[in-house]
Each structure stands twice: as structure tokens, then as C-alpha cells.
Amino acid sequence: MTETKVLISEQQVMEKVAELAATLKEEYRDKHPLAIGILKGSFVFMADLIRMMGIPIEIEFVGLSSYGKGATESAGKIKLVQPLKTPVKGRHVLVIEDIVDTGLTLRFLLDYLKRKKPASLKLCALLDKPSRRKIDVPIDYLGFTVPNIFIVGYGLDWDERFRYLRDVCFVEV
Ligand code: XMP
Ligand code: MG
Numbered sequence: 420m421t422e423t424k425v426l427i428s429e430q431q432v433m434e435k436v437a438e439l440a441a442t443l444k445e446e447y448r449d450k451h452p453l454a455i456g457i458l459k460g461s462f463v464f465m466a467d468l469i470r471m472m473g474i475p476i477e478i479e480f481v482g483l484s485s486y487g488k489g490a491t492e493s494a495g496k497i498k499l500v501q502p503l504k505t506p507v508k509g510r511h512v513l514v515i516e517d518i519v520d521t522g523l524t525l526r527f528l529l530d531y532l533k534r535k536k537p538a539s540l541k542l543c544a545l546l547d548k549p550s551r552r553k554i555d556v557p558i559d560y561l562g563f564t565v566p567n568i569f570i571v572g573y574g575l576d577w578d579e580r581f582r583y584l585r586d587v588c589f590v591e592v
Contacts, residue, residue, distance in 0.1 A: 423572065423589065425586045425588050432562075432587055435563065436467050436468055439468060439562060440468055440471030442560060443513070443560065444473060447513065451476070451511070452510070452511040453478075453505060454468075454477065455479045455507075456515045456516075458480050458501060460517035460518065460575045460582075461516055463574030465478070477505065479503060479504065481499065481501055482499070483499060483500065483524050483527065484497070485497050499531070507535045507537045508536050508537065509537070510537050510538060512532060513542075513543055514528060515543050516543070518545065518547070519542075519546070519547050519548065519556055520548050522553055523553060525556045529556070541559040542559050542560070544560070545562040545563065545587075546564075546565050547565065548567060550566065550567045551567055565587075569589060570587060572586055577590050
């Protein structure tokens with residue numbers, strides 16, 4: 420049985436999400452932003468964030484894959500497994516990500532979106548694991564910086580397990 424331990428409690432997460440939401444609410448009021456969540460890990464964070472923002476916002480998802488099943492190391496190759504369905508040209512786009520690790524996934528997506536000429540393009544990430552960064556990615560709105568351990572819970576998984584946990588936890592692998 421794989422053990423998980425709490426790294427950031429549900430209460431700490433919710434306080435941080437509320438803080439981020441307050442900042443984003445001011446930034447995006449009257450802009451009718453398009454939030455693009457990266458599947459699957461960001462869906463819990465995104466659901467809490469947009470409700471706390473409490474302003475009109477459009478939701479989209481993209482599926483990007485860099486991790487093989489069961490693997491905890493990025494393969495380094497990014498694949499668009501579920502493309503965008505909404506045009507982003509002229510839109511205020513806010514990309515929502517669970518965790519920035521090597522940065523390869525975000526770099527790929529930000530470059531892809533930039534070519535579609537949004538009015539603005541920003542990144543909001545719940546977690547940042549800077550010790551693993553291979554390529555520079557500007558995180559405009561960040562929740563927490565985490566050490567180099569494998570994070571699960573609050574939407575994040577380990578081989579599709581533990582997404583349902585309310586706290587941000589970690590597993591020893
Ligand atoms: P890169 O390396 O491209 O990876 O920045 C970002 C994606 O990798 C996944 N990832 C994790 N998922 N716990 C997870 O559950 C982790 O500690 C972790 N580190 C990276 C995640 O899907 C993210 O979108
Ligand atoms: Mg992800």
C-alpha cells in the first residue's frame with residue numbers, strides 16, 4: 420500500500436486559492452477571460468479558483484501529455500492529445516496548471532497559444548517545483564513552491580490515484 424503524507428493542508432490550499440482569486444478578479448474584471456485548464460491535474464484547482472473569482476469567465480481544456488503511465492519522470496516530449504476548441508485570437512487567456520516541473524509542458528503550450536494571437540496570455544499555477552526546471556517559464560500567479568518530491572491530491576495523481584485527496588500530499592517513490 421502506497422502511503423501519502425500531507426504537505427499543504429486543505430485549509431492552507433483554500434486560503435491561497437482565495438488570495439489568488441482576489442488578485443485575478445481585479446485583473447480580469449470586465450475582460451471576459453478565457454481560462455484554459457491543462458487536463459487532467461488542474462481541474463480541481465480550476466473549479467475552486469473560478470468560483471472564488473466570481474466574475475464571468477469562459478472555460479476550456481487542453482490535454483497535453485508528457486508522462487507515461489506509472490512514470491514520475493517527464494519523457495520530455497509533449498503531445499497535444501486534446502486540442503483547443505475555442506478561438507483564442509484577441510482573447511484574454513489565462514492558462515491554469517496544477518504544477519510546473521521541468522517547464523517543458525508549459526513552454527510548449529504557451530508558444531502554441533502565442534501563435535494564435537491572444538490579447539493577453541498569462542499563467543496561473545498552483546505549485547512550482549523550480550529545482551526541476553529545464554526551460555524558463557514565467558509564472559504570473561503562483562500558489563506554492565514545493566521541493567523535489569512527487570505531489571498528489573487536489574487533482575494531482577500518481578498513476579491516476581489520489582486525485583480525490585483534499586490536501587496537497589506527497590508519495591515516496
Ligand atoms: P513539466 O515537466 O512539463 O510537467 O513541467 C508538468 C506536468 O507534469 C506533471 N507533474 C506532476 N504530477 N505530481 C503530479 O501528480 C508531481 O509531482 C508532478 N510533477 C509534474 C503534471 O501533470 C504537470 O502538468
Ligand atoms: Mg498536468
